[in-house]
Amino acid sequence: MKVAVFRKEHFNAAHQLHNPRWSDEKNERVFGKCNNKNFHGHNYDLIVRVIGEVDEEKGYVIDMKELSDIIKENILDRFDHKNLNLDTEEFKNLNPSAENIAIVIWNILRQKLDIKYDLKIKLYETERNFVEYPVTN
Amino acid sequence: MKVAVFRKEHFNAAHQLHNPRWSDEKNERVFGKCNNKNFHGHNYDLIVRVIGEVDEEKGYVIDMKELSDIIKENILDRFDHKNLNLDTEEFKNLNPSAENIAIVIWNILRQKLDIKYDLKIKLYETERNFVEYPVTN
Amino acid sequence: MKVAVFRKEHFNAAHQLHNPRWSDEKNERVFGKCNNKNFHGHNYDLIVRVIGEVDEEKGYVIDMKELSDIIKENILDRFDHKNLNLDTEEFKNLNPSAENIAIVIWNILRQKLDIKYDLKIKLYETERNFVEYPVTN
Amino acid sequence: MKVAVFRKEHFNAAHQLHNPRWSDEKNERVFGKCNNKNFHGHNYDLIVRVIGEVDEEKGYVIDMKELSDIIKENILDRFDHKNLNLDTEEFKNLNPSAENIAIVIWNILRQKLDIKYDLKIKLYETERNFVEYPVTN
Amino acid sequence: MKVAVFRKEHFNAAHQLHNPRWSDEKNERVFGKCNNKNFHGHNYDLIVRVIGEVDEEKGYVIDMKELSDIIKENILDRFDHKNLNLDTEEFKNLNPSAENIAIVIWNILRQKLDIKYDLKIKLYETERNFVEYPVTN
Amino acid sequence: MKVAVFRKEHFNAAHQLHNPRWSDEKNERVFGKCNNKNFHGHNYDLIVRVIGEVDEEKGYVIDMKELSDIIKENILDRFDHKNLNLDTEEFKNLNPSAENIAIVIWNILRQKLDIKYDLKIKLYETERNFVEYPVTN
Numbered sequence: 001m002k003v004a005v006f007r008k009e010h011f012n013a014a015h016q017l018h019n020p021r022w023s024d025e026k027n028e029r030v031f032g033k034c035n036n037k038n039f040h041g042h043n044y045d046l047i048v049r050v051i052g053e054v055d056e057e058k059g060y061v062i063d064m065k066e067l068s069d070i071i072k073e074n075i076l077d078r079f080d081h082k083n084l085n086l087d088t089e090e091f092k093n094l095n096p097s098a099e100n101i102a103i104v105i106w107n108i109l110r111q112k113l114d115i116k117y118d119l120k121i122k123l124y125e126t127e128r129n130f131v132e133y134p135v136t137n
Numbered sequence: 138m139k140v141a142v143f144r145k146e147h148f149n150a151a152h153q154l155h156n157p158r159w160s161d162e163k164n165e166r167v168f169g170k171c172n173n174k175n176f177h178g179h180n181y182d183l184i185v186r187v188i189g190e191v192d193e194e195k196g197y198v199i200d201m202k203e204l205s206d207i208i209k210e211n212i213l214d215r216f217d218h219k220n221l222n223l224d225t226e227e228f229k230n231l232n233p234s235a236e237n238i239a240i241v242i243w244n245i246l247r248q249k250l251d252i253k254y255d256l257k258i259k260l261y262e263t264e265r266n267f268v269e270y271p272v273t274n
Numbered sequence: 275m276k277v278a279v280f281r282k283e284h285f286n287a288a289h290q291l292h293n294p295r296w297s298d299e300k301n302e303r304v305f306g307k308c309n310n311k312n313f314h315g316h317n318y319d320l321i322v323r324v325i326g327e328v329d330e331e332k333g334y335v336i337d338m339k340e341l342s343d344i345i346k347e348n349i350l351d352r353f354d355h356k357n358l359n360l361d362t363e364e365f366k367n368l369n370p371s372a373e374n375i376a377i378v379i380w381n382i383l384r385q386k387l388d389i390k391y392d393l394k395i396k397l398y399e400t401e402r403n404f405v406e407y408p409v410t411n
Numbered sequence: 412m413k414v415a416v417f418r419k420e421h422f423n424a425a426h427q428l429h430n431p432r433w434s435d436e437k438n439e440r441v442f443g444k445c446n447n448k449n450f451h452g453h454n455y456d457l458i459v460r461v462i463g464e465v466d467e468e469k470g471y472v473i474d475m476k477e478l479s480d481i482i483k484e485n486i487l488d489r490f491d492h493k494n495l496n497l498d499t500e501e502f503k504n505l506n507p508s509a510e511n512i513a514i515v516i517w518n519i520l521r522q523k524l525d526i527k528y529d530l531k532i533k534l535y536e537t538e539r540n541f542v543e544y545p546v547t548n
Numbered sequence: 549m550k551v552a553v554f555r556k557e558h559f560n561a562a563h564q565l566h567n568p569r570w571s572d573e574k575n576e577r578v579f580g581k582c583n584n585k586n587f588h589g590h591n592y593d594l595i596v597r598v599i600g601e602v603d604e605e606k607g608y609v610i611d612m613k614e615l616s617d618i619i620k621e622n623i624l625d626r627f628d629h630k631n632l633n634l635d636t637e638e639f640k641n642l643n644p645s646a647e648n649i650a651i652v653i654w655n656i657l658r659q660k661l662d663i664k665y666d667l668k669i670k671l672y673e674t675e676r677n678f679v680e681y682p683v684t685n
Numbered sequence: 686m687k688v689a690v691f692r693k694e695h696f697n698a699a700h701q702l703h704n705p706r707w708s709d710e711k712n713e714r715v716f717g718k719c720n721n722k723n724f725h726g727h728n729y730d731l732i733v734r735v736i737g738e739v740d741e742e743k744g745y746v747i748d749m750k751e752l753s754d755i756i757k758e759n760i761l762d763r764f765d766h767k768n769l770n771l772d773t774e775e776f777k778n779l780n781p782s783a784e785n786i787a788i789v790i791w792n793i794l795r796q797k798l799d800i801k802y803d804l805k806i807k808l809y810e811t812e813r814n815f816v817e818y819p820v821t822n
Contacts, residue, residue, distance in 0.1 A: 003236040004269040012811065014699035014726040014768075019331060030332060032339070038768035041699040041726005043811050051272045057156060058167060059234035064266050065169070083699075083723035097333035099277045118274065126697065126728050129338050132278040135325045136273055136410055137392065140373040141406040149674065151562035151589040151631075175631035178562040178589005180674050188409045194293060195304060196371035201403050202306070220562075220586035255411065263560065263591050273410055286537065288425035288452040288494075312494035315425040315452005317537050357425075357449035400423065400454050414647040415680040430742060441743060443750070462683045468567060469578060470645035475677050476580070508744035510688040529685065540749050543689040546736045547684055547821055548803065551784040552817040599820045605704060606715060607782035612814050613717070666822065684821055 004051045005061045009071050011080035014041040015096040018085065039083060042125050044101070046075065048109065051118035062117065070112050075105055098125040102133040141188045142198045146208050148217035151178040152233040155222065176220060179262050181238070183212065185246065188255035199254065207249050212242055235262040239270040278325045279335045283345050285354035288315040289370040292359065313357060316399050318375070320349065322383065325392035336391065344386050349379055372399040376407040415462045416472045420482050422491035425452040426507040429496065450494060453536050455512070457486065459520065462529035473528065481523050486516055509536040513544040552599045553609045557619050559628035562589040563644040566633065587631060590673050592649070594623065596657065599666035610665065618660050623653055646673040650681040689736045690746045694756050696765035699726040700781040703770065724768060727810050729786070731760065733794065736803035747802065755797050760790055783810040787818040 016039045017031040027035045034040070048071055052061040082088060084096040090104045102123040110119055124130040153176045154168040164172045171177070185208055189198040219225060221233040227241045239260040247256055261267040290313045291305040301309045308314070322345055326335040356362060358370040364378045376397040384393055398404040427450045428442040438446045445451070459482055463472040493499060495507040501515045513534040521530055535541040564587045565579040575583045582588070596619055600609040630636060632644040638652045650671040658667055672678040701724045702716040712720045719725070733756055737746040767773060769781040775789045787808040795804055809815040 001240065002272045003239060004272045005236065006267045006269070008265040010811070012725050012727055014724040017333070019333075022331075033766035036766050036768065036772070038771040039699040039724055039726065040697050040766040040768065041724065042697055043728040051274070054234075054236045054240070057159075059154070059156075059232035059237045061236055061268075081718035081721050081725040083721065083725065086723040087721070095333035097328075099279065099328045099335055100333045102277060103275065103328070118272075126695070128282040130280045131335075132280070135276045135278045135392075137325070138377065139409045140376060141409045142373065143404045143406070145402040147674070149588050149590055151587040170629035173629050173631065173635070175634040176562040176587055176589065177560050177629040177631065178587065179560055180589075180591040188411070191371075191373045191377070194296075196291070196293075196369035196374045198373055198405075218581035218584050218588040220584065220588065223586040224584070255409075263558070284537070286451050286453055288450040307492035310492050310494065310498070312497040313425040313450055313452065314423050314492040314494065315450065316423055317454040355444035355447050355451040357447065357451065360449040361447070400421070412651065413683045414650060415683045416647065417678045417680070419676040428744070430744075433742075462685075465645075465647045465651070468570075470565070470567075470643035470648045472647055472679075506744035508739075510690065510739045510746055511744045513688060514686065514739070529683075539693040541691045542746075543691070546687045546689045546803075548736070549788065550820045551787060552820045553784065554815045554817070556813040599822070602782075602784045602788070605707075607702070607704075607780035607785045609784055609816075666820075 001054045002051055003054050003061050004049055007048050007064055007067050009046045009076060011044050011076050013079050013082050013084050014039040015084040017095055017097060019095055045124035047122040049120040052116060074108050074112050098123055098131045102131045106133050138191045139188055140191050140198050141186055144185050144201055144204050146183045146213060148181050148213050150181060150216050150219050150221050151176040152221040154232055154234060156232055182261035184259040186257040189253060211245050211249050235260055235268045239268045243270050275328045276325055277328050277335050278323055281322050281338060281341050283320045283350060285318050285350050287318060287353050287356050287358050288313040289358040291369055291371060293369055319398035321396040323394040326390060348382050348386055372397055372405045376405045380407050412465045413462055414465050414472050415460055418459050418475055418478050420457045420487060422455050422487050424455060424490050424493050424495050425450040426495040428506055428508060430506055456535035458533040460531040463527060485519050485523055509534055509542045513542045517544050549602045550599055551602050551609050552597055555596050555612055555615050557594045557624060559592050559624050561627050561630050561632050562587040563632040565643055565645060567643055593672035595670040597668040600664060622656050622660055646671055646679045650679045654681050686739045687736055688739050688746050689734055692733050692749055692752050694731045694761060696729050696761050698764050698767050698769050699724040700769040702780055702782060704780055730809035732807040734805040737801060759793050759797055783808055783816045787816045791818050
């Protein structure tokens with residue numbers, strides 16, 4: 001009996017959309033105000049979806065406290081109150097678009113979560129712009 | 138032409154995570170404060186998704202008033218303002234985890250809804266912890 | 275590397291559920307207060323989901339500004355602050371149920387969006403009644 | 412011991428901003444798309460605040476079921492799924508701006524509520540535009 | 549320069565509306581399903597408002613981490629995942645209505661917060677029922 | 686007949702809590718992770734409350750389009766997608782705490798708004814931390 005469980009977490013970060021292989025002019029033309037050289041920032045809402053069998057004894061797919069701790073230790077401690085471009089290894093050479101942040105988070109959590117679980121990430125950059133990875137057709 | 142329609146409803150209930158086949162010590166160790174012997178409670182938000190063909194005459198997949206009535210009579214009247222562990226047949230011997238509540242609700246509504254409809258349940262225990270059954274890969 | 279990106283927009287409109295091939299009595303019996311001959315209205319929340327490959331240079335599936343502009347020019351300018359039954363070509367002979375509005379919006383946006391993108395529409399008529407097209411099983 | 416209690420209710424209505432003493436040209440110039448002659452509409456969220464002494468026996472300022480019933484009978488039954496301009500006595504000759512709707516609702520509820528209670532109305536026309544009456548300095 | 553700062557916290561609890569000086573019949577007649585002898589429960593959202601002078605050096609009215617810690621130690625640790633009627637001293641002989649819970653929380657926090665600060669409590673029992681203490685006219 | 690009208694707007698910015706008259710050590714001790722030298726950021730929700738007489742002809746306290754334009758030109762164009770510490774005159778020498786941002790916004794809007802209107806600012810730094818200026822007792 002498979003069920004999907006969701007845990008919502010939150011982090012605040014500064015970032016700048018920027019491709020280091022492009023000129024400043026091209027960065028500004030493509031990314032507009034999101035390229036501001038002094039950065040801007042967001043309250044990111046992160047929803048982690050885990051699919052697995054319901055444990056008959058516990059009634060759990062996964063202990064939500066355990067899932068929350070995995071997210072805190074591996075994602076929030078790494079990205080919360082950080083400048084994604086300057087303070088993190090992950091985005092030193094990768095544009096921290098919402099798409100790329102979601103993929104990076106998925107890759108990190110995938111290593112930390114038992115392979116028996118299916119994993120999906122939903123990331124809200126604002127209430128009106130959000131992304132999901134991997135995709136559901 | 139298939140469309141998915143969603144109806145959001147709400148109920149408030151007390152519960153305790155508890156496996157009657159375990160000792161009190163094991164229950165407390167596994168479920169922590171969620172095992173509080175005097176219960177705690179939640180405002181459960183329930184989203185019922187029904188997929189079906191759009192009726193050409195009505196423009197409806199299903200009359201939302203009718204769907205809402207089915208949910209009220211079969212779910213809200215049964216669980217709202219109740220103690221899930223003590224007041225319901227369904228959770229007398231089943232741990233009322235969010236996962237199990239979602240499965241129970243699905244089983245009840247599945248009996249009441251024409252088989253031509255696809256049915257899925259999303260249940261919010263809190264704004265940050267929620268589940269979905271059956272799963273979408 | 276495919277990612278789903280979502281853009282939330284908003285429009286306010288009047289409408290009336292009405293099948294012009296039925297008698298007034300049948301319309302009132304089937305649609306109840308939603309058939310009010312003088313119309314009622316809603317704040318519609320529209321979430322457009324686009325799936326595509328992440329552009330390696332930009333880190334984008336699609337420029338969200340561009341997506342937002344497509345929605346504004348083709349959907350909001352057409353339906354916002356309008357009477358769906360009286361002011362639009364689309365619902366002159368089609369009942370503006372949430373299901374039909376979602377299908378109409380999908381058909382309009384599908385013409386405007388590069389065929390390489392997968393497209394899905396979620397439409398909230400109220401916080402408690404919403405629909406999705408096309409469906410995910 | 413005075414406490415403020417709040418009850419949130421909801422209604423959907425069509426309206427048109429229109430001053431019948433003005434020409435059509437002036438109405439359109441002042442109210443723009445909100446003057447659309449065929450109407451548009453909103454999901455109105457209504458929050459009713461009642462201040463009173465906490466009853467020592469009941470622990471209530473007012474029975475929230477009773478307050479909800481007063482709102483349903485006097486406001487929702489009157490305005491829900493209606494065209495405010497055409498279907499109601501109150502806005503036949505009064506422009507149904509959010510400000511005026513809030514004042515009208517306050518006047519109706521003030522007649523129905525024991526004078527010992529202080530009454531205030533908050534009305535959301537959209538998530539981004541809302542009003543309060545009477546004012547708190 | 550006085551500013552109001554707000555901190556939102558959350559706790560889940562079971563409760564039963566019950567006046568121990570009344571008969572079971574009267575309790576059931578007055579409180580209806582809220583009197584269920586086996587309890588029901590809620591996700592309580594708590595908003596604490598503190599008014600004070602902005603410290604010129606820090607730019608703070610109060611350190612929000614410190615305020616959050618005061619709420620956690622004195623309110624959440626006491627009421628979260630508890631049965632308000634059975635597990636707490638405060639509601640052994642006091643009906644845990646939203647009104648009374650707000651007054652109790654105010655009294656506890658008032659002792660813990662420097663007297664230079666003005667204090668107000670907003671407590672959401674559900675999204676549609678909430679209270680505020682003390683009142684603003 | 687006075688009514689309060691509210692307009693909600695939104696901006697995204699980077700900032701760092703920092704007192705330039707303190708040593709780096711003291712800044713870090715007092716502000717913790719909010720002092721991160723490379724900045725972090727937020728989605729700020731801004732609610733502007735204007736109190737005034739309802740214009741009898743228009744039914745408006747103030748044209749909400751006009752109010753929204755004043756906020757956009759004077760606040761959003763200045764602060765959206767900016768680094769508050771580096772990109773703005775206002776916070777070059779003023780710590781951009783939520784309290785100070787609210788006071789600064791009030792001072793700017795106060796100059797742009799007819800003196801007949803009462804003005805108040807509510808600023809959400811996150812969903813759980815927000816401030817209001819000036820205060821209501």
